Each structure stands twice: as C-alpha cells, then as structure tokens.
Amino acid sequence: MQQDRQRKIRELFDEYIEMYAARDERLTERFSHNFSGYAGSGAALIQSRDEWIKITRRDFSQVPGRIRIEMLDLSLQELCDDVVMATAFFHIHLPSGGHLLSREVARLVLVFRLEAGEWMIVHSGISVPYHSAQADEIYPLQSLQEENSTLQALVDERTEALQESQAHYRLLMEDARDVLWRADPRLNIIYISPADERLRGFRADEVVGRHVFDMFTDEGIALVKGLLKHKALTGDPSEKDEFLTFEVEHRCKDGRLIWGEVTSKLDLDAQGKIIGYHGITREITERKALEEQVRQLAFYDPLTHLANRRLLVEHLDQAMSASKRSHRRGALVFLDLDNFKTLNDTHGHAVGDLLLVDVAKRLRACVREADTVARFGGDEFVVLLSELGTQADEAAAQTAAVAEKIRVHLAEPYLLQAATVDPQATAIEHRCTASIGVALFDGHEKSRGDVVDAADAAMYKAKEDGRNRIGFAPCPVAAA
Ligand SMILES: Nc1nc2c(ncn2[C@@H]2O[C@H](COP(=O)(O)OP(=O)(O)OP(=O)(O)O)[C@@H](O)[C@H]2O)c(=O)[nH]1
Incomplete structure (x- = not known):
C-alpha cells in the first residue's frame, strides 16, 4: 500500500x-x-x-x-x-x-x-x-x-573568428615557403612546419625530437656554435629579445646541400629564463649562387679563374698587415710570359688562351693553398707568398726556391689542344718560359705600391737580362 x-x-x-x-x-x-x-x-x-x-x-x-x-x-x-x-x-x-x-x-x-x-x-x-x-x-x-544568448552569440562569433584566423594561420604555416620551427632550450626541435618537407625532404616526424644541428653541415655547426658562444659572451641581457640571423648550409634527405637564412629568437619566461627558441628558415641557395657569380666576376679572372688584380691587392694589404704583426715576411712574385705574342700570332688567340689556362694550373700547383695566385692582365701573373721566415735571408731563400720551382715548371712543354671540328687535329706542342721578379716585404714598407713596383721592376730586369730567369728587388724595397 x-x-x-x-x-x-x-x-x-x-x-x-x-x-x-x-x-x-x-x-x-x-x-x-x-x-x-x-x-x-x-x-x-x-x-x-x-x-x-x-x-x-x-x-x-x-x-x-x-x-x-x-x-x-x-x-x-x-x-x-x-x-x-x-x-x-x-x-x-x-x-x-x-x-x-x-x-x-x-x-x-x-x-x-x-x-x-x-x-x-x-x-x-x-x-x-x-x-x-x-x-x-x-x-x-x-x-x-x-x-x-547574447553571450552565446558573442562566443559563437569569437569562435568563428578564432577558427577562421586559426585556419588562416595554419594555411600560412603550411603553405609558406619559409620553414617555421620551434626548439626547446637544448635546441631540440619541437615543431617544424610542412615547408621543411618540401624543401629538404624530411617529414616533420623525422625532424621533431632531433637536435637543430642535425640539419646543418659540420661547417654550419661550427659557425652557429661560434655565433651562440659570441652572443653568450658579449650579448647584453637586454638584447635577449633580438633576432639572430645567419646563413648556413642545410642537409637534404637526398644528400643535397641547400643554403638557408635562419632568423631565430629566444623564448623567455616571465623571469627572463630561456625556455626555447623559435625562428624562420628561408631558402637562399639561388641567392648564394648569384652572390658567388658576382664575387667571381668582381674578384676572379674569367679565363683562368685565378684571383684578379683587385683581389690580389686586397690580399697583399692583408698580408702586409699580418707581416707587420707577426714579423714573418712575405713575397710578391711577378711573372710575365716570354714571347707569348708569337704563340698568339702563329696559332691564334684561342690557343694563346689555352696556354694561359695551363700556366694558371701550373702556378697553383707550385704554391700552398694559402698563397694567392693572380692574373694581373695579359700574360702577367702574380704570386703572393705569406708567412715566410722572420729573417730577410731566410725569406729570400724560401722565395727563391718557390720562384725557381715556378720557372722550371712553366718552362716544361705545353700540349695545347684547340677546340676544332677536325677530329684529326693534333695538339700543338709549345715551349714557353717566364721572366720572374721578386720583392720581399715585412709590412714596414711605405705603401703597397712600392712592393708592387719593386717586383715589377725586378721582373723587367730579368726580361732585359735575357728572359727565363729570376730577378730580386733590393731588400728592403726602395720607396718610389
Ligand atoms: N690569347 C690571349 N692573349 C692575350 C690576352 N691578353 C693579352 N694577350 C696578348 O699577350 C701578349 C702580351 O705580349 P707582351 O707581354 O707584350 O709580349 P711578349 O710577346 O710576351 O714578349 P715579352 O713579354 O717581351 O717576352 C699580346 O700579344 C696580347 O695581345 C688574352 O687574354 N688571351
């Protein structure tokens, strides 16, 4: 109940x-x-x-x-x-x-x-x-x-706007040609945008969790380490929110190397502690190639690819300053081919060019990587030797040995194969020597011009004295 x-x-x-x-x-x-x-x-x-x-x-x-x-x-x-x-x-x-x-x-x-x-x-x-x-x-x-309902309408409106802006943002991130990335304080990647896959071929999951340095070449790693160290040592704490921009080569999945310009910034918490990094990487391979082309045009001889007069002059200035500091002497070796005109006149300019290219190769083979070999113009070449001995006779002996090596090498016969439609055309055998003038320097000379003039004069003297020989300018070089 x-x-x-x-x-x-x-x-x-x-x-x-x-x-x-x-x-x-x-x-x-x-x-x-x-x-x-x-x-x-x-x-x-x-x-x-x-x-x-x-x-x-x-x-x-x-x-x-x-x-x-x-x-x-x-x-x-x-x-x-x-x-x-x-x-x-x-x-x-x-x-x-x-x-x-x-x-x-x-x-x-x-x-x-x-x-x-x-x-x-x-x-x-x-x-x-x-x-x-x-x-x-x-x-x-x-x-x-x-x-x-007013609040709800506002929420709906804001949600829509937010979704729209998120969609825009996602579109920007995903469609952007530049790579957007974020890293933790240890420089391990925590986010990378899809542009990286288009650029380097790595999927995001192959990159996330890896160290930033895994993207770079060894030279790139050294460069970035140097920059970070420099910034840590010299960086003003108030500049923590500044961008750090650098150019570095990146590894691609297929083994190619591409150039990237990285612009990065620190992520800081409210106390100013570093909690990570973020940045943008833009591919600049084409720009680097263009820059290299411009550099080549500005500083290198288009025929022999040796340094041109302008670059030689720059290197000479640097070598003279270094010499002054280190007390190690340097030498400028001037060369002019003997009777080069005859080759041009007999076989044509193209064959003359072949000889100039061959001479350039032989000169390079005679000196160290650090030395500069330049074409001064026509059949004139200059070799800049640096970091020789501190004593005049020691430096003179070292230079004489290099100059003699050059003289002997250049005097060996040349086989010049001109480009021709005739498959039977045989290579032209040619003999050519060079007259060489040497001027030593220790950085205390009045001007770079004095050194150049002294080497040039010594070369002319060698030519006058019968060619295929080496002449030494008085040491120290006389002021003009
Ligand atoms: N093939 C070729 N010839 C060049 C070039 N530049 C200059 N020459 C020629 O190089 C020759 C330089 O001649 P000189 O140095 O004056 O005379 P040489 O015949 O070498 O005689 P000596 O220097 O007195 O032993 C000239 O015939 C120029 O036309 C070049 O780029 N290619």
Whole structure:
C-alpha cells in the first residue's frame, strides 16, 4: 500500500516536472485550494493558489520554449498517511542551446496531500541559486536567457573568428615557403612546419625530437656554435629579445646541400629564463649562387679563374698587415710570359688562351693553398707568398726556391689542344718560359705600391737580362 502511494506520488511529481518543463498551463490544476509556497529563490511566501497560478503564468510567459530538467536526485518522505513530501535536486537547462541556467543545483520541494481522494499540491518551495528574487520577480529566466544568448552569440562569433584566423594561420604555416620551427632550450626541435618537407625532404616526424644541428653541415655547426658562444659572451641581457640571423648550409634527405637564412629568437619566461627558441628558415641557395657569380666576376679572372688584380691587392694589404704583426715576411712574385705574342700570332688567340689556362694550373700547383695566385692582365701573373721566415735571408731563400720551382715548371712543354671540328687535329706542342721578379716585404714598407713596383721592376730586369730567369728587388724595397 505504502509502495503504491509512493509510486503514485512519484508519477505525479514526474508529471509536474514534465508540465513545468513543457511550460504547460495545465500544471496549475494540480494546486490545492489551501495552497502555500515560496516563489523564486524562496524569498516570498505565496499564500493562495490563485496567486501561485498568476506567478507561474508569468514565469511561463517569460520563457515560452521548453526547458530541460536534469534530475539529479528525488526523495519522498511520508509525513503522515495523507501527506507526502517530495524533494528533488536538479539542473535547469535553458531552451536555447541547452545551456545551464545556473551551474549550482536547484531544489524543489512539493508537499502532496490527499484531498477528496486526489493528491493535490499544498506547498511548494523552490530554490534556484542564481540570485535572490526581487519583489515582483519570479524566475528571471528571460533576462538570463537573453543574457545567455547574447553571450552565446558573442562566443559563437569569437569562435568563428578564432577558427577562421586559426585556419588562416595554419594555411600560412603550411603553405609558406619559409620553414617555421620551434626548439626547446637544448635546441631540440619541437615543431617544424610542412615547408621543411618540401624543401629538404624530411617529414616533420623525422625532424621533431632531433637536435637543430642535425640539419646543418659540420661547417654550419661550427659557425652557429661560434655565433651562440659570441652572443653568450658579449650579448647584453637586454638584447635577449633580438633576432639572430645567419646563413648556413642545410642537409637534404637526398644528400643535397641547400643554403638557408635562419632568423631565430629566444623564448623567455616571465623571469627572463630561456625556455626555447623559435625562428624562420628561408631558402637562399639561388641567392648564394648569384652572390658567388658576382664575387667571381668582381674578384676572379674569367679565363683562368685565378684571383684578379683587385683581389690580389686586397690580399697583399692583408698580408702586409699580418707581416707587420707577426714579423714573418712575405713575397710578391711577378711573372710575365716570354714571347707569348708569337704563340698568339702563329696559332691564334684561342690557343694563346689555352696556354694561359695551363700556366694558371701550373702556378697553383707550385704554391700552398694559402698563397694567392693572380692574373694581373695579359700574360702577367702574380704570386703572393705569406708567412715566410722572420729573417730577410731566410725569406729570400724560401722565395727563391718557390720562384725557381715556378720557372722550371712553366718552362716544361705545353700540349695545347684547340677546340676544332677536325677530329684529326693534333695538339700543338709549345715551349714557353717566364721572366720572374721578386720583392720581399715585412709590412714596414711605405705603401703597397712600392712592393708592387719593386717586383715589377725586378721582373723587367730579368726580361732585359735575357728572359727565363729570376730577378730580386733590393731588400728592403726602395720607396718610389
Ligand atoms: N690569347 C690571349 N692573349 C692575350 C690576352 N691578353 C693579352 N694577350 C696578348 O699577350 C701578349 C702580351 O705580349 P707582351 O707581354 O707584350 O709580349 P711578349 O710577346 O710576351 O714578349 P715579352 O713579354 O717581351 O717576352 C699580346 O700579344 C696580347 O695581345 C688574352 O687574354 N688571351
């Protein structure tokens, strides 16, 4: 019997809740004539059924749509045979978008009493903890709902804008030709954009987790280490947010090397501690090739690829300054081919060119990598020897040995194969010597010009003395 009653009350309660949620006018029929209750947050006690009906209608008109009641708990308490108290805890979801009216739990207490064989509601108390009801206010659902939908519209608008900007950003990151990357404080890559795969062929998962240096050549690693060390030693702490830009060769998956210009910056936390690095790498292989071409045109002889007069002069200035500091002497060796004109006149300019190219090769083979071999113009060549002995005779002896080696090598026969359509054409054998003039320097000379003039004069003297010989300028060289 008790169970039946409880089931009945539960059904009535569910029905009440359903009608309340559906904003169903018939709900009012359930109230007893001897009704009392608390409206809104429980602030105002309603003494009559009619007043409660009025209030409920106002509440319903505020929010016409169906609301959703999310029941969390319902308990029934039998106060006596014909009085049962039902207490429920629940969340109220607003009609638009199912948003919660309040994050806190609402409580509804309904007291049912058997009146003439029917269970009627004699008391109702509701507590919805959004705020206390004002004097003439029941559930300020409408204003909350409006507020909520305004906020929701704003959230939707912002979300859309954010998604759009994220999509743009992603597009930029993914479509950009430049590689964007981030690294942790130990320089291990933690993010790399897809441009790297297009550029170097490595998938992002093959790069993430690897050290930044894995991308570079050994020379590149040395360069970057040097830069970082220099920055750490000399860097002003206030310059921590400055960009560091450098050019470095990068390894590709297929073994190619490409040039990249890296612009990187530190990531700092609020205390200024380094928490990582980020940057952009731009491929500059073409630009480097162009720069190299320009350098070649500006500083190298196009026929022999030896240094030209301009580069030789630069190197001579450097060698003279170094000599002054280190006290190690240097020498300028001037050469002019003997009777070169005859070859040109007999076999043509093209064959003459072949000889000049061959001479250049032989000269290079006679000296160390650090020495400069230049073509001064026509059939004139210059060799700059540096880091010789500190004593004049020692330096003179070293230079004489190199000059003699050059003289002997250049005097060996040349086989000049001119480019011709005739497959039978045989190579031209030619003999050619050079007259050589040497001037030693120790950096204390009045000018670079004095050294050049002295070597030139010594070469002319050698020519006058019968060619294929070496002449030494007086030491120290005489001022012009
Ligand atoms: N094939 C070729 N010849 C050049 C080039 N530049 C200059 N010459 C020629 O080199 C020759 C230089 O001649 P000289 O040094 O004056 O005379 P030489 O015949 O070498 O005689 P000596 O120097 O007195 O032994 C000239 O015939 C120039 O036309 C070049 O780029 N290619």
